[in-house]
Amino acid sequence: MEISASISTLLLLLSWMCFLLLFLFLFSNLLTKKRDKVENVASKPKLPPGSMGWPYVGETLQLYSQDPNIFFASKQKRYGEIFKTHILGCPCVMLASPEGARFVLVTHAHLFKPTYPKSKEKLIGPSALFFHQGHYHTLIRKLVQNSLSPDTIRRLIPDIETEVVSSLESWVSAGHVVNAFQEMKKFSFNVGILSVFGNLEGNYRDQLKENYSIVEKGYNSFPTMIRGTSYSKALLARKRIREIISEIISKRKEQRLMEKDLLGHMLNYRDEKGKTLTDEQIADNVIGVLFAAQDTTASVLTWILKYLHDDQKLLEAIKAEQMAVYEATEQGKMPLTWGQTRNMPFTHRVILESLRMASIISFTFREAVVDVEYKGYLIPKGWKVMPLFRNIHHNPEFHPAPHNFDPSRFEMAPKPNTFMPFGNGVHSCPGNELAKLNMLILIHHLVTKFRWEVVENQNGVQYSPFPVPLHGLPTRFWRND
């Protein structure tokens, strides 16, 4: 009896001890976890400084109720080169330094994916290269790059000259003030068509142009499927463009033409198993490239027209360079050569300075695919990231007296990542050489044979959506003789 009593006491003691040990184990575990958590919070990078504005709307109203450049510049002044905000329903981190832009676009590009609103993606076409990363993007980009390589675009010079001269003549013969931006858009669209389709039949060109202008109107309107709205009309016009492109593709396939334009490059593509691109993929990329080429080139050309108009000394200097080329072409009797377009150093610097001053692509958008740490700050997964090109181009540390138009600053190459009018990294602009070629040829004919006067020359800017001079720079043109 005594023995059994002492055994049960021992068992009770043992079970108490087990309980105590279990308790101690659990408690210590809990403590460690808690300590880890505290340490984690302490060592976890913090969000960048900045204001997230009001619930839901964030700082969207502040951005759209003033000049966006003032919004970005004042933020940078207040918070420095990296700051957070909340616009258009998205939390964002903005980066205003060359290193920040390089981090997002080049060295850590795999951590950030391109991001566009679904409504816009639908209008351009989901297979367009802008929206992709990785293998598919590399494949399409190679085809686009080949179709826009110096070797290919040099062949376009005579056709671009024809477009330039016929545009300038039409502005003169209009006999009245024209909206320079709208006219530059027509010109840029025609050159876009040249690089995508080569010499396209006139009726196809007109149909594409007509439907394209409807798509454009819808692109910046409120996306709703309600019949009769700009957005729903744009979707219908896009469908028609798709049909026109299919017709052009069928004709090309029938004729077995081996053209060097973008359509030719895409039709000739075969992967290692002999698979071709679908008509859908081709159409989305054709629409995408036309879209990327038009307003960008037209906005910069409109600014060039204004900068040259407002500074007679600049105009005289560029004229002197271009008149020498004009003489070399026997006063325009011979077409411009590729070599001549490569040897216009002053005009080239004026173009670079115009790209810097106007910075028509003020920023770009990416989205963090994982939590990213940059300079001790956290960029959470899913947040938008915006490298601010304009802030960098207008920073006196990299471009002294940034508000002065001074082409001589480009006599020396700018420091790396301080001049990115065409972006940087895997998504940088494959059309940059064509864009500059268009500008060189247009300036050549403009200053050697024409005069122009800007009517209502105001200093305001309008956003369409890129910044352009107010009212599209109403201008009148004359032939020199």
Ligand code: HEM
């Ligand atoms: C002055 C005129 C132009 C400017 C300032 C410009 C600027 C840019 C910039 C900044 C990007 C990069 C956007 C980003 O990283 O998110 C870009 C991309 C692109 N641009 Fe341009 N561009 C111009 C003209 C053109 C032309 C003429 C073409 C074609 C004929 C073109 C085709 C493209 C394409 C296809 C992309 C997307 C590339 C990709 O995602 O891999 N651009 N452009």
